[in-house]
Amino acid sequence: MATTKHTIVALVEDKPGVLNRVASMFRRRGFNIESLAVGHSEQAGVSRMTIVVDGATAVLDQVTKQLYKIVDVVKVSDFAESELVARELALIKVKATPSTRGEIIQIADIFRANIIDVAPDSLIIEVTGDTDKVDSLFRLLKGFGVRELSRTGRLAMARGPAGTLGVEAESRPSRGKGRKQEGGS
Amino acid sequence: MKIRGAQIVCESLLKEGVDTIFGFPGGAVIRLYDTLPSYPQLRHILVRHEQGAAHAADGYARATGKVGVCFATSGPGATNLVTGIANAYMDSVPMVAITGQVARPFIGKDAFQEADITGITLPITKHNYLVMRAEDLAEVMAEAFYIAQTGHPGPVLVDIPRDVFDEEANFHYPDKIELPGFKPTLQGHPAQIKKAAQLINEAQRPLIIAGRGVIVSQAYAELRELAEKAQMPVVNTLLGLSSFPHNHILHLGMLGMHGTAYANLAVSHADVIVAIGMRFDDRATGRVSGFAPQARIVHIDIDPAEISKNVPATVPIVGDVKNVLQSLNPLVEAKAHSEWLRQIEEWRRQYPLDSDPGGEHLLPQYVISQIWEATKGEAIIVTGVGQHQMWTALHYRFHKPNSLISSGGLGTMGFELPAAIGAKVGCPQEAVWAICGDGGFQMTIQELAILTQEKLDVKMAIMNNSFLGMVRQWQELFYGKRYVATPLSGPDFVAIAHAYGIEGCKVTRREEVVPAIQQAKDCPGPFLIDFHVEPEECVFPMVPPGATLAEFIKEPKREAVARGWPRRSTP
Numbered sequence: 156m157a158t159t160k161h162t163i164v165a166l167v168e169d170k171p172g173v174l175n176r177v178a179s180m181f182r183r184r185g186f187n188i189e190s191l192a193v194g195h196s197e198q199a200g201v202s203r204m205t206i207v208v209d210g211a212t213a214v215l216d217q218v219t220k221q222l223y224k225i226v227d228v229v230k231v232s233d234f235a236e237s238e239l240v241a242r243e244l245a246l247i248k249v250k251a252t253p254s255t256r257g258e259i260i261q262i263a264d265i266f267r268a269n270i271i272d273v274a275p276d277s278l279i280i281e282v283t284g285d286t287d288k289v290d291s292l293f294r295l296l297k298g299f300g301v302r303e304l305s306r307t308g309r310l311a312m313a314r315g316p317a318g319t320l321g322v323e324a325e326s327r328p329s330r331g332k333g334r335k336q337e338g339g340s
Numbered sequence: 341m342k343i344r345g346a347q348i349v350c351e352s353l354l355k356e357g358v359d360t361i362f363g364f365p366g367g368a369v370i371r372l373y374d375t376l377p378s379y380p381q382l383r384h385i386l387v388r389h390e391q392g393a394a395h396a397a398d399g400y401a402r403a404t405g406k407v408g409v410c411f412a413t414s415g416p417g418a419t420n421l422v423t424g425i426a427n428a429y430m431d432s433v434p435m436v437a438i439t440g441q442v443a444r445p446f447i448g449k450d451a452f453q454e455a456d457i458t459g460i461t462l463p464i465t466k467h468n469y470l471v472m473r474a475e476d477l478a479e480v481m482a483e484a485f486y487i488a489q490t491g492h493p494g495p496v497l498v499d500i501p502r503d504v505f506d507e508e509a510n511f512h513y514p515d516k517i518e519l520p521g522f523k524p525t526l527q528g529h530p531a532q533i534k535k536a537a538q539l540i541n542e543a544q545r546p547l548i549i550a551g552r553g554v555i556v557s558q559a560y561a562e563l564r565e566l567a568e569k570a571q572m573p574v575v576n577t578l579l580g581l582s583s584f585p586h587n588h589i590l591h592l593g594m595l596g597m598h599g600t601a602y603a604n605l606a607v608s609h610a611d612v613i614v615a616i617g618m619r620f621d622d623r624a625t626g627r628v629s630g631f632a633p634q635a636r637i638v639h640i641d642i643d644p645a646e647i648s649k650n651v652p653a654t655v656p657i658v659g660d661v662k663n664v665l666q667s668l669n670p671l672v673e674a675k676a677h678s679e680w681l682r683q684i685e686e687w688r689r690q691y692p693l694d695s696d697p698g699g700e701h702l703l704p705q706y707v708i709s710q711i712w713e714a715t716k717g718e719a720i721i722v723t724g725v726g727q728h729q730m731w732t733a734l735h736y737r738f739h740k741p742n743s744l745i746s747s748g749g750l751g752t753m754g755f756e757l758p759a760a761i762g763a764k765v766g767c768p769q770e771a772v773w774a775i776c777g778d779g780g781f782q783m784t785i786q787e788l789a790i791l792t793q794e795k796l797d798v799k800m801a802i803m804n805n806s807f808l809g810m811v812r813q814w815q816e817l818f819y820g821k822r823y824v825a826t827p828l829s830g831p832d833f834v835a836i837a838h839a840y841g842i843e844g845c846k847v848t849r850r851e852e853v854v855p856a857i858q859q860a861k862d863c864p865g866p867f868l869i870d871f872h873v874e875p876e877e878c879v880f881p882m883v884p885p886g887a888t889l890a891e892f893i894k895e896p897k898r899e900a901v902a903r904g905w906p907r908r909s910t911p
Contacts, residue, residue, distance in 0.1 A: 213652075220647075226466070
């Protein structure tokens, strides 16, 4: 069966163990996570997970439904590539001698990447872009000797004015234990 | 006024209408137990192993429709619950398990009797909580009960550190639960219901597969109305048995690996299948790629994740079964389907189920059909897992709603005794019979003590074939009769019953069956019958693993049985 890469965005309540719940569900049901990025959303107490999954359509349908079964998961959206903008960030530490440094900087410029650390025999390059762009830069730098690579995984957002999850952020109820709540009864 | 965490737990249980707790104390829950005497409305039943507590809560929940509650201490107490929780999860049983945890400063330090029970139960609970402040307890308890019984029912675990039981907080029980991530769909979508009705109205060979969802939703009348109006035959999943009366002309019994031949043939020839509150378990479908090859499928279930998980649905309807059927039934046209029903009757004649093959051997099918006769089909029947379970499913003709309690999804041997205890505690006015295997019974045999201590009138019928029978059957049929690790030299079950103060008798001959069952019925308390049945009897029909439902092995002719199967001498 043909597989496609899908980007799933999930809003989850920011509670202890929620990442474990999501990761555990993927593991136990045998779904493959290609990348996973977690961070705050525009709403206090709600985290946003961006998960890239490789799988057939039927599998992706199950992923979404199984995510919804997790009580702490509030909203899930599944996007095809054309519907969203996506970026990832990478830090690449590359070997640089006086004779190669100029060439490396030129390449970085072409990719609109930044040099964020310079040492006598190495550079750290920061690059932002879609997966292909980061991959290409990495391939080019490999020839110079890449000492370390650190990538964030993909972050994504739907194109256009609508919220990624099809709901106005303000209208979503917010609550939660594990966070400070006023009153405390 | 502030009260202790332990009191908050008990107050919350009262708010939820809990009357019974199955549990076992220990260091981390001493405060909770110390509080129980101030709550005489909460009956605590002391089990002998925490697995028994979870199964008893499960049996109680299935028999009553209420949430079952169990207590255990931290570490081994909590881990002993795990099988019972997984069992409830697989069979969609509402349960709240409350476990003690080591005190907060010790968490994560590998303290004495510490186990990460929320981590362990993550994939086998609907949700779980580690409550780090007494002031959160009331809200967590309310959420736990709400989640356990709302939508697709299931177990929820609440883990409470021992110093949280001691900590004081105000008690405010929330009267409304607002969980943004938990909003089950209860009403079916009208457009989908219309499409389903159209499919049913166009069908030539329609069929209903009814699962446990019908029982959970108490949609017995609605199911019957649909079946009768459209003249659609009904087959059941194992856990759907007793959702539709066995003596109804449209009822075909169970489908699946040990389903009746006519149920499996009907599924294989149907052109429209209405699957209601069931989840296409592999034991029900046989080889899934060959399942119901001619059928378009209407799948009604409360859990969207069950739709098209194993078998793709033509028309999915997410919602509570009762609600959906109430909307669907008026749109369904009255039909006769006489040709289809004639075909099914033909199959029924061709492959009859034989509950009394006669002869001198003591056959389990006969024993079970005699228990049916003696109880008039009015008892709550609780089974373990294995051959005795399948014989019960085939030969006890369930006609009373919700009268079978069995471990279906997880297939937990040893479920029968503690679950029967839970059922009897929940429904003291009902006759409760545990039909047991001689292997599984020994896994939870210690719970016999509860019957004496709590004076519970549970009747036990052990189908004792001195084998782990279902595994032996597979060894006979598919592993060259190499009986590795399946022969049992069992204990004297009657002597064990006596040791626990329970009456019992042993039955080795066919003519002793009826008097023994009568003796059990006449006994005012619990009674155990050790039926020494034919050791190498197999469950038939059988769909071999990897085969489709139409490729079942038929019941062999009895002459062949007499030739091939030597009787083992019984001690």
